[in-house]
Amino acid sequence: MGLYIRSNTIPVQSASPIILGIETSCDETSVAVLQGEKLLSNVISSQAVHIQFGGVVPELASRAHLRKIIPITEEALSQAGVTLSDVDVLAVTAGPGLVGALLVGVNFAKGLVLATGKPIIGIHHLEGHIYSNFLSHPEVAPPMLVLIVSGGHTLLVAMKAHLQYRVLGSTRDDAVGEAYDKVAKILGLGYPGGPVIDRLAQKGDPEFITFPKGLEKDDSFDFSYSGLKTAVLNYVRQAGETVVKDHLADICASFQKAAIDILVEKTIRAARTFGFRTITVAGGVAANSYLRSAIRKAGEAYHLQVYSPDMAFCMDNGAMIARAALERLRYGYFSNLALNAYPTLQLDMLD
Numbered sequence: 001m002g003l004y005i006r007s008n009t010i011p012v013q014s015a016s017p018i019i020l021g022i023e024t025s026c027d028e029t030s031v032a033v034l035q036g037e038k039l040l041s042n043v044i045s046s047q048a049v050h051i052q053f054g055g056v057v058p059e060l061a062s063r064a065h066l067r068k069i070i071p072i073t074e075e076a077l078s079q080a081g082v083t084l085s086d087v088d089v090l091a092v093t094a095g096p097g098l099v100g101a102l103l104v105g106v107n108f109a110k111g112l113v114l115a116t117g118k119p120i121i122g123i124h125h126l127e128g129h130i131y132s133n134f135l136s137h138p139e140v141a142p143p144m145l146v147l148i149v150s151g152g153h154t155l156l157v158a159m160k161a162h163l164q165y166r167v168l169g170s171t172r173d174d175a176v177g178e179a180y181d182k183v184a185k186i187l188g189l190g191y192p193g194g195p196v197i198d199r200l201a202q203k204g205d206p207e208f209i210t211f212p213k214g215l216e217k218d219d220s221f222d223f224s225y226s227g228l229k230t231a232v233l234n235y236v237r238q239a240g241e242t243v244v245k246d247h248l249a250d251i252c253a254s255f256q257k258a259a260i261d262i263l264v265e266k267t268i269r270a271a272r273t274f275g276f277r278t279i280t281v282a283g284g285v286a287a288n289s290y291l292r293s294a295i296r297k298a299g300e301a302y303h304l305q306v307y308s309p310d311m312a313f314c315m316d317n318g319a320m321i322a323r324a325a326l327e328r329l330r331y332g333y334f335s336n337l338a339l340n341a342y343p344t345l346q347l348d349m350l351d
């Protein structure tokens, strides 16, 4: 995939370059300004238009990005107290994601290149999530094991050094965030489901029902969430409306336990198998209160350092894209105007 050209003559001289990070891969329009490792602004606009449909409608996402991208960029520059001419580098999510949504960000960034002559760096969306932990915890350093959990992805990544990734396992069907969203729909809790289930589960009994943990007996580091979602659906149908209403919090807590415990178990097993001392968690589901505490406790038990990003950096955001671009810049990676949107871009095939 021709995402990068390597250059010995780096077109940016500053040791603390100002990077404009643009993210439009799904349903958040976000732009951030980063100066060196210091975040100057991070403006996120979540698209409410999808709520009535219970999930992201791609065409509506593209249109909402088009409407928002200029005002959000102006807001990010203004909050940072800089102008476009102060910016040294443009960074934009090039994939994976919804093609129409990605195209808005990529073409907007390319337009800025044509207007200003600034260099551009295309960023893999998951590389952005990985680098969100470097925004929150500057002391974090590879080698590390990364658990990426979002609405579109569930994977375990071995990161031996900066920008070097090996995928150890991933979901064979639904992503964990997608399972939260689908279960919330089954329970009539609205979209997105993650935050609602997280909140309700705090008042529920996680032992109320034993739901199946996907690929629990499997030696691989893969995950599966379609069986769990079907088990919740079958339970809801059998139990009937009254039981479901009376035990909503218990059902949420039981689902959450099955969904999250398997993530924690496989992550700890992978860290011990491959000798990682540091674990980082990233993506929208990294905001989950049970996951954050369960993985921290499991890490303590095995003397592993566990990091989760600040809440603002869990959901899709421009800051993580700018932070990943800073690392690409340090190693001499650039893109050019041939940059395109790559809806199925693979993390371990970036070079």
Ligand code: KG4
Pocket (backbone or CB within 6 Å): 026, 149, 150, 151, 152, 153, 176, 177, 178, 180, 181, 192, 193, 194, 195, 198, 283, 284, 285, 286, 287, 288, 289, 314, 315, 316
């Ligand atoms: O990373 P993200 O903003 O977008 C993708 O790249 O997919 O993740 C969104 C996902 C949604 O599925 C949402 O339900 C889930 O993250 N999510 C949560 C929580 N907050 C957001 N899942 C569980 N618990 C939460 N607190």
Ligand code: ZN
Pocket (backbone or CB within 6 Å): 125, 129, 150, 151, 283, 284, 315, 316
């Ligand atoms: Zn994401």
